[in-house]
Amino acid sequence: MTREDAADILNRIALLLELKGENPFKIRAYKSGAEVVESYAGDIMQLAADNKLAGIKGIGDALRDKLHEMATTGKLEFFEKRGEAAKISGFGDKTVVKILESIAFRAEHASEFRIDQVYALALDILDTLRAHPAVSRAEVCGSFRRGKETVHDLDFLVSTRKPEQVIADFVALPQIEKVIVQGGTKASVYAPNGVQCDLRAVSSAEFPFALNYFTGSKEHNVVMRQRALDRGLSLNEYGFTPTEAGASLSEAIQEIHDERDIYRALGLDYIEPELRENSGEIEAAAQGRLPALIQLENLRGVFHNHTTASDGRGTLREMAEAARDLGLQYLGIADHSKSSFQANGLNEQRLRAQIAEIRAMNAEFDGHFRLFAGSEVDILKDGSLDFDDDLLAELDYCVASVHNVFNLPEADMTRRIIRAIENPHVTMLGHVTGRLLLQRPAYAVNIPAIIDAAAETGTIIEGEIEAALKKQRAD
Ligand SMILES: [Zn+2]
Numbered sequence: 510m511t512r513e514d515a516a517d518i519l520n521r522i523a524l525l526l527e528l529k530g531e532n533p534f535k536i537r538a539y540k541s542g543a544e545v546v547e548s549y550a551g552d553i554m555q556l557a558a559d560n561k562l563a564g565i566k567g568i569g570d571a572l573r574d575k576l577h578e579m580a581t582t583g584k585l586e587f588f589e590k591r592g593e594a595a596k597i598s599g600f601g602d603k604t605v606v607k608i609l610e611s612i613a614f615r616a617e618h619a620s621e622f623r624i625d626q627v628y629a630l631a632l633d634i635l636d637t638l639r640a641h642p643a644v645s646r647a648e649v650c651g652s653f654r655r656g657k658e659t660v661h662d663l664d665f666l667v668s669t670r671k672p673e674q675v676i677a678d679f680v681a682l683p684q685i686e687k688v689i690v691q692g693g694t695k696a697s698v699y700a701p702n703g704v705q706c707d708l709r710a711v712s713s714a715e716f717p718f719a720l721n722y723f724t725g726s727k728e729h730n731v732v733m734r735q736r737a738l739d740r741g742l743s744l745n746e747y748g749f750t751p752t753e754a755g756a757s758l759s760e761a762i763q764e765i766h767d768e769r770d771i772y773r774a775l776g777l778d779y780i781e782p783e784l785r786e787n788s789g790e791i792e793a794a795a796q797g798r799l800p801a802l803i804q805l806e807n808l809r810g811v812f813h814n815h816t817t818a819s820d821g822r823g824t825l826r827e828m829a830e831a832a833r834d835l836g837l838q839y840l841g842i843a844d845h846s847k848s849s850f851q852a853n854g855l856n857e858q859r860l861r862a863q864i865a866e867i868r869a870m871n872a873e874f875d876g877h878f879r880l881f882a883g884s885e886v887d888i889l890k891d892g893s894l895d896f897d898d899d900l901l902a903e904l905d906y907c908v909a910s911v912h913n914v915f916n917l918p919e920a921d922m923t924r925r926i927i928r929a930i931e932n933p934h935v936t937m938l939g940h941v942t943g944r945l946l947l948q949r950p951a952y953a954v955n956i957p958a959i960i961d962a963a964a965e966t967g968t969i970i971e972g973e974i975e976a977a978l979k980k981q982r983a984d
Contacts, residue, residue: 892928
């Protein structure tokens with residue numbers, strides 16, 4: 510067996526593990542093992558045959574045994590078994606193509622995480638840093654602080670007079686799986702789920718500037734720096750420095766204690782991190798017309814919810830009580846319709862029974878809380894709906910969504926969705942692009958045309974619009 514064959518097998522194992530959703534460390538071990546096998550300067554297959562791989566970086570114990578087996582027997586039993594499993598599972602050609610596409614999509618997004626997948630970890634580490642006796646201020650920066658849907662890594666920032674001690678304690682945290690680099694004021698580590706966490710330690714005076722710089726976005730920072738230069742100041746992650754033109758400002762810039770002061774010094778209202786994308790926020794801040802962001806207490810209820818009747822995790826009663834306990838004023842129930850059979854969608858009879866159950870339950874809530882009876886109705890291939898109008902008329906509202914035949918040409922998909930929107934019983938359009946974050950790309954659809962149709966018919970569009978429009982612009 511050649512080294513290329515051995516590397517190929519290791520790479521295939523990595524793919525199979527990825528497909529299975531295995532631990533990212535295990536996957537990475539096979540991938541980097543394959544790289545080492547391909548690029549090693551000596552005769553690595555001979556070394557493997559002679560059991561002399563010990564000490565070669567990137568080849569752990571498990572890989573060493575596997576390489577020895579390949580070098581001596583010309584095959585790898587572990588891999589043959591897996592390969593058989595894939596063959597006899599009866600995957601059809603179409604399925605294989607789909608699997609390959611999904612592997613490619615996931616590989617493209619391999620180092621990204623949904624914000625909910627890292628949220629608890631980020632707050633946990635942040636709490637630990639804030640509780641450290643040598644830390645005076647700590648924040649998570651980057652896209653996490655800007656509230657993006659997905660993040661590449663977590664950027665922690667602390668102000669401290671004892672950077673080395675804080676860094677040493679950080680890399681020793683139980684939440685940390687592996688240290689990548691550790692320096693005097695900076696460390697990079699991996700958490701067990703594979704997300705990279707960086708920590709930077711700065712002084713108190715630098716903290717607001719570093720916080721602003723590492724929160725980004727890059728585009729926002731570029732405009733901030735230019736605005737500072739226009740005022741005779743050079744701005745970076747450490748502070749303001751007056752340029753020749755700004756020599757008279759050296760006293761004024763001593764008074765920067767937090768990010769608000771930086772914005773104030775540049776003649777701007779404070780810009781919330783969620784708005785820092787250079788999409789008009791600087792101009793709005795200069796003119797004092799920034800929007801107020803939606804706060805959690807603005808949320809009064811939610812409409813797109815599933816129960817155990819289809820593919821949800823809580824029963825109707827559990828959902829209602831949880832929503833009421835959260836302080837919501839209403840909850841809409843929109844289980845799947847019959848064509849979404851894989852999600853146990855409700856047929857006409859089950860939906861009618863659920864409507865009756867909701868009406869009966871509402872009588873218990875004495876006016877402080879209310880359930881709405883709805884349905885997430887499938888938009889069929891031709892744009893017709895999964896239930897007839899008589900049944901839809903019995904509902905309080907209706908969410909219409911595409912759940913199958915994602916591969917229509919853009920014009921057909923757009924026509925299909927607009928036809929559904931035009932049904933007077935449709936209150937909202939569900940997940941307009943059909944994407945699953947980091948799992949499935951959006952389908953082809955003309956978003957501006959959908960927005961026009963929704964505006965005309967008074968149909969609400971669920972989320973994703975900003976991302977969808979951005980993507981369309983990029984295309
Ligand atoms: Zn749906």
